[in-house]
Amino acid sequence: AQKITQTQPGMFVQEKEAVTLDCTYDTSDQSYGLFWYKQPSSGEMIFLIYQGSYDEQNATEGRYSLNFQKARKSANLVISASQLGDSAMYFCAMREATSGTYKYIFGTGTRLKVLA
């Protein structure tokens, strides 16, 4: 069954340093999408970055990049130059096709705390 695993319940990073949040996935589909979302303490879910299974280059969006290693089935999020506002919960998700319809499955999340 398709599954997303985030093994880091919580992480700390010093301001201005880079941090990597881990995500591994399991799927038998050839075509899938991988996503990262941020949830600050205010509760809203914010889309950060997307990687398609056929994309040959790693996705980047500003300070966010996705380290996609297809053979290892990993899709780690890298945040460069961490800021205090990056403190939040981060969720990895995968879009899967089931009987011609699309569902998203989520990991359990990683809580990131940026230290001043």
Place this chain on the structure above:
Amino acid sequence: DAGITQSPRHKVTETGTPVTLRCHQTENHRYMYWYRQDPGHGLRLIHYSYGVKDTDKGEVSDGYSVSRSKTEDFLLTLESATSSQTSVYFCAISGTLAGRQETQYFGPGTRLLVL
């Protein structure tokens, strides 16, 4: 911002009563989803819809039903609320907004407390 609203935003109810949560979108997207968020579990899919009157179950659908009679509205009903259904409920749509990558866009969430 994606045009997704949820109502109510907060609700307190008693065990055994029916509860209906509403999700409304102004984006005319085909797919709509209901999730619940609980500590340690991330977001878990309850039900989703891929068109008017077309719905399917997610991983935690027991005790919940949904309806979608028009594109813009997706209703989630707790038929007889239990304390285990105390949670934060998120609605999401899936599509492309303003030329950006197709992804899910979330409503603000509904906090439900079942006493």
